[in-house]
Amino acid sequence: GDYLQTSQGQIISSKPNYQQILEQQGEVLSCMELVFNELQQTVKLLQ
Template identity: 55%
Template sequence: ALEASMTEIKEYIARLSLECTNWDQLLLHHQKEAEKISRTLEEAKIADIELDSTLYLQSSQSEILSTKPDYQKILDSQNEVFNCMEMVIDELQGSIRLLYSFMEDTTQFFKKVS
């Protein structure tokens, strides 16, 4: 009877160990899959490959990602700002020169008159 009990206990232990191993293997399998996905994306990033937008438009942040502003346009518009400022400063410079030249002329005129 003792031997039979021991055999039964050993069977239980073997069954439980096997189930443990199976669960561990399944978990490992899923973890490896996740790592593979992560590695593929990292490699694409390093190779500077543009990510397919359809990929992340399925994600929870699709709304934010689809409303991304055109940063290049913003940077390019800075040139326009400087061009505009160049014109403004030129204009101001011109106006002030004009005023000074008028004052010069007027000074000369009064000298002549006096």
């Protein structure tokens, strides 16, 4: 809260949630896992 009074207060206050960003990438990778499972099954079926 004190940062708002400083020269770059707004920038500091608008800091993104980097932890959340990294957690989202975890979701991306889980999604990709599903995609590849599907692909694998499809290829087996086609074989």
